Each structure stands twice: as C-alpha cells, then as structure tokens.
Amino acid sequence: MSGGSASFETAYDLLAAQPFLAGLSEGQLRQLSYSASRNVLHAGARVFSEGGRADRFWLIIRGRVDLYTHVPGRGDVVVATLGPGEVLGWSWLFPPYRWHFGAVAVETTFAVNLDAEGVRRLCADDHDLGYELTLRFARVLVERLQATRVRLLDLYTVPP
Secondary structure (H helix, E strand, O other): OOHHHHHHOOHHHHHHOOHHHOOOOHHHHHHHHOOEEEEEEOOOOEEEOOOOEOOEEEEEEEOOEEEEEEEOOOEEEEEEEEOOOOEEOOHHHOOOOEOOOEEEEOOOEEEEEEEHHHHHHHHHHOHHHHHHHHHHHHHHHHHHHHHHHHHHHHHHOOOO
C-alpha cells in the first residue's frame, strides 16, 4: 500500500504484493482474493483475545501489532511485535479454531484480512494451495512459539 494510490488497489493486488504469499500462482491469489478485504486496525484496538474464536487472519501492510500471552502473576506479556510483510494469526487453520495469543494494534495498522472459513474451503478444493499454505503457516507457528519461549525465558531467568 503505497501513498495515495493504495485506495485503488484491489484485494488481489494487495495479496500479490505480500511476501508471505510470494510464489503462489495467479489463479491461487485470485481465489484467495475472494476471501480477502482491506482492514484498518486503529492504535490501541484489540484485534483478538486469547481463547476467542479464530475466524480470520491478516497480512500486515503498514503498522505494528503486538502479540501477547497472559502469564499468571505477570499479566499480559508481549511476546512479539509484528510489522509490514508479516502474517497475524495462525490459529484459524487448526481445530478448535481458538486464538492461542492475543493481539493489539500498537499504531494504526493497514492490513488485508482473509476469512478463515473461505480459505479452509479453498484449501480443501485445491490441495496444492492447502499444502503450500500449511507449510507457510507451520513456519509462522514455529517462529512464534520460539519467540514466546525466548521471551518467557527472559522473564523468568534470574540474573546470577
């Protein structure tokens, strides 16, 4: 989304520009675009809460979103801050479709969101796309869990 021309970009254009989707075919991107819409997440807005229904995911175009988890005795702890080019949300892909983290927009964030049910249906119909998205989201999942582990170790490691 660049400058003033961003309002004229289609969902397809926005998806095609996202690094997370690089290498998908034009047809696959077009099919995904039918489940996509532009989204503005205002600074301070809760995007989703831990345990809530995971019904979509976002590809961040501009802005930042904090991922947090609730740690007993410590409250909500930020485990990662996501920015342009990153994907927000993976819980929609795996039953029981509940968020494993919470998310809050740190600043006004522009993103494209994709409807989970529509994307799951598309993946069931196009196994090549389903396989490719599953691999990509598995990488995101591993990265997020590793970041969470490191962050929690930082919190609980007592200096000698």
